Amino acid sequence: xxxxxxxxxxxxxxxxxxxxxxxxxxxxxxxxxxxxxxxxxxxxxxxxxxxxxxxxxxxxxxxxxxxxxxxxxxxxxxxxxxxxxxxxxxxxxxxxxxxxxxxxxxxxxxxxxxxxxxxxxxxxxxxxxxxxxxxxxxxxxxxxxxxxxxxxxxxxxxxxxxxxxxxxxxxxxxxxxxxxxxxxxxxxxxxxxxxxxxxxxxxxxxxxxxxxxxxxxxxxxxxxxxxxxxxxxxxxxxxxxxxxxxxxxxxxxxxxxxxxxxxxxxxxxxxxxxxxxxxxxxxxxx
Amino acid sequence: xxxxxxxxxxxxxxxxxxxxxxxxxxxxxxxxxxxxxxxxxxxxxxxxxxxxxxxxxxxxxxxxxxxxxxxxxxxxxxxxxxxxxxxxxxxxxxxxxxxxxxxxxxxxxxxxxxxxxxxxxxxxxxxxxxxxxxxxxxxxxxxxxxxxxxxxxxxxxxxxxxxxxxxxxxxxxxxxxxxxxxxxxxxxxxxxxxxxxxxxxxxxxxxxxxxxxxxxxxxxxxxxxxxxxxxxxxxxxxxxxxxxxxxxxxxxxxxxxxxxxxxxxxxxxxxxxxxxxxxxxxxxxxxxxxxxxxxxxxxxxxxxxxxxxxxxx
Numbered sequence: 012x013x014x015x016x017x018x019x020x021x022x023x024x025x026x027x028x029x030x031x032x033x034x035x036x037x038x039x040x041x042x043x044x045x046x047x048x049x050x051x052x053x054x055x056x057x058x059x060x061x062x063x064x065x066x067x068x069x070x071x072x073x074x075x076x077x078x079x080x081x082x083x084x085x086x087x088x089x090x091x092x093x094x095x096x097x098x099x100x101x102x103x104x105x106x107x108x109x110x111x112x113x114x115x116x117x118x119x120x121x122x123x124x125x126x127x128x129x130x131x132x133x134x135x136x137x138x139x140x141x142x143x144x145x146x147x148x149x150x151x152x153x154x155x156x157x158x159x160x161x162x163x164x165x166x167x168x169x170x171x172x173x174x175x176x177x178x179x180x181x182x183x184x185x186x187x188x189x190x191x192x193x194x195x196x197x198x199x200x201x202x203x204x205x206x207x208x209x210x211x212x213x214x215x216x217x218x219x220x221x222x223x224x225x226x227x228x229x230x231x232x233x234x235x236x237x238x239x240x241x242x243x244x245x246x247x248x249x250x251x252x253x254x255x256x257x258x259x260x261x262x263x264x265x266x267x268x269x270x271x272x273x274x275x276x277x278x279x280x281x282x283x284x285x286x287x288x289x290x291x292x293x294x295x296x297x
Numbered sequence: 298x299x300x301x302x303x304x305x306x307x308x309x310x311x312x313x314x315x316x317x318x319x320x321x322x323x324x325x326x327x328x329x330x331x332x333x334x335x336x337x338x339x340x341x342x343x344x345x346x347x348x349x350x351x352x353x354x355x356x357x358x359x360x361x362x363x364x365x366x367x368x369x370x371x372x373x374x375x376x377x378x379x380x381x382x383x384x385x386x387x388x389x390x391x392x393x394x395x396x397x398x399x400x401x402x403x404x405x406x407x408x409x410x411x412x413x414x415x416x417x418x419x420x421x422x423x424x425x426x427x428x429x430x431x432x433x434x435x436x437x438x439x440x441x442x443x444x445x446x447x448x449x450x451x452x453x454x455x456x457x458x459x460x461x462x463x464x465x466x467x468x469x470x471x472x473x474x475x476x477x478x479x480x481x482x483x484x485x486x487x488x489x490x491x492x493x494x495x496x497x498x499x500x501x502x503x504x505x506x507x508x509x510x511x512x513x514x515x516x517x518x519x520x521x522x523x524x525x526x527x528x529x530x531x532x533x534x535x536x537x538x539x540x541x542x543x544x545x546x547x548x549x550x551x552x553x554x555x556x557x558x559x560x561x562x563x564x565x566x567x568x569x570x571x572x573x574x575x576x577x578x579x580x581x582x583x584x585x586x587x588x589x590x591x592x593x594x595x596x597x598x599x600x601x602x603x604x605x606x607x608x609x610x
Contacts (some may be wrong), residue, residue, distance in 0.1 A: 017514070036431055046346060077574070095431060133358075139312065139315065140312060140315050140319070140398040141591055143312050143316060143586050143590050144316070144582070144585070144586055144589070145544065145545075145549055145585050145589050146549075147548070147549050147551050147552070147563075148566065148581075148585045148586070149568045151324055151551070151566060151567060151578070152320070152570070152578065152582060154570075155570040155573065155578065156323050156324060189560035200409050228438060232438075235440050235442065236441070236442065236552055237554065238428045239358075239442040239555070240551065240552065240555055240567055241439075241571055242570075242571075251407075251444065252440075255442055255443070255446060256442075259442075259446070259556070261459070262446070262449060262450065262453075263453070263454050263461070264453065265448075266450045266454055268445045270446060270447075270450060273440075273442070273443035273446040273447065274443075276440055276443055277438070277439050277440065277447075278445045280438040280439070280440065281434075281435055281438040281439070283438070284434045284437070285431075285434060285435075288430075288431075288434055
């Protein structure tokens with residue numbers, strides 16, 4: 012019974028998603044995101060060089076040429092290769108962080124909205140405190156205190172995104188818990204966790220999918236910003252924000268070093284945002 | 298109204314107390330590092346112990362927290378190890394510079410986003426609406442450092458019209474007004490989209506109300522319907538959102554200040570964090586949270602005054 016229910020939900024979600032074809036904006040977004048996902052998956056195949064291979068001959072003239080299409084950086088590393096490998100960095104850190112933040116945020120939001128009372132008050136108070144920090148200040152404190160690494164960046168994103176997701180899920184739970192099918196489930200004597208995760212959460216999925224997609228975009232920006240501020244992944248990991256930071260001072264001589272990674276991160280974030288807008292559009296139709 | 302204000306004020310004080318404890322605790326797990334940092338890696342354990350005692354770091358955490366809190370409340374923000382001056386001597390100048398930048402950006406962003414939001418929202422689904430909506434999604438999706446790179450390569454490197462840095466230093470040969478153009482442009486581009494979408498959504502909603510239909514049916518021109526009937530009501534909901542942008546502009550402009558070497562509050566926070574200057578980071582974080590919580594309360598109060606139908610209890 013539960014199995015076929017889940018199967019039905021998945022099919023319906025997929026049917027919804029294929030409606031995206033009717034939103035040109037959403038399709039552009041989907042194309043950009045799919046492009047970068049493919050680039051990240053096939054990085055070893057399509058990358059012309061390793062991300063940290065130094066071509067010392069290229070140091071004489073690092074500008075784009077036939078052997079290095081996007082040029083090289085100040086250490087003779089191929090920019091195209093680093094942009095390609097950099098997509099792997101972003102597309103592992105962001106999904107992991109967003110997924111964990113969603114798991115915790117959904118749980119806390121469901122608990123707060125379903126039980127209300129002191130559980131709600133406690134979760135709200137803690138969320139309020141975290142949300143009172145401007146996000147960038149929290150990022151700086153967390154990374155300064157615990158040091159820059161992929162794991163710490165993921166933890167910082169989770170720490171900052173979770174209360175926001177909790178808020179959204181709580182709000183939707185407060186609304187959905189008054190529905191008749193919830194009363195029916197309670198009457199059947201279903202356990203509270205079953206009601207929360209099988210009855211409430213799937214019915215809140217529309218706005219949550221859109222938010223998750225937008226959040227992937229924000230998280231991509233956050234990873235890039237941390238890299239740009241010198242708080243990102245330690246070198247020599249290829250990281251778009253870090254590439255811009257390393258070459259920003261040289262922009263007046265070799266603008267290509269900063270332009271290509273800046274264009275890469277922009278196209279990925281624009282992709283997530285347009286995809287989210289397309290999905291919002293089709294979910295508002297009914 | 299007064300009761301609501303007092304309640305919010307109490308919650309502000311409570312939040313600030315918890316935040317101050319968190320900010321203090323974040324850097325207090327390993328006070329030994331402070332001594333190593335000041336004396337260098339080649340100092341002996343004995344030297345470090347003596348310095349720790351001198352600095353009072355051997356006392357229990359809560360005692361040092363209360364002392365620190367007392368100092369902060371009486372206006373002593375500690376000594377900056379990066380700038381080699383008391384934090385008080387640097388933080389106010391930097392806040393002033395950021396406020397200056399924020400005010401200009403705010404003065405450009407608010408009228409522009411209201412104009413775009415109203416134009417998009419007055420005819421939902423029109424070509425103009427789609428263009429503005431998609432355009433605002435795109436501008437908001439460009440990270441500030443990336444739009445800094447794009448704008449700099451056009452206006453600084455390509456055309457040579459503007460300077461690439463905004464150090465507020467007259468000696469660089471560029472007037473301050475020219476230095477501010479790109480930082481303001483980056484802030485406005487990044488921040489604009491969100492406000493435009495809020496104004497648009499509110500406008501779309503107002504345009505479906507019966508009194509708008511009445512105004513149209515009684516023969517008013519479209520212009521009068523928009524200016525005299527729709528505009529004022531459409532501005533209530535986005536008011537809070539607009540006010541919250543002050544918060545972003547004062548505390549969130551770290552990236553813009555880093556891109557253009559602007560001597561502001563955000564850059565001070567970043568530089569002090571990168572060089573482990575704890576006193577400055579703590580003071581700056583407290584200020585950032587204070588600004589953030591205060592603008593939220595101001596937003597709520599303003600919203601309440603604008604919209605008499607809503608009264609918080």
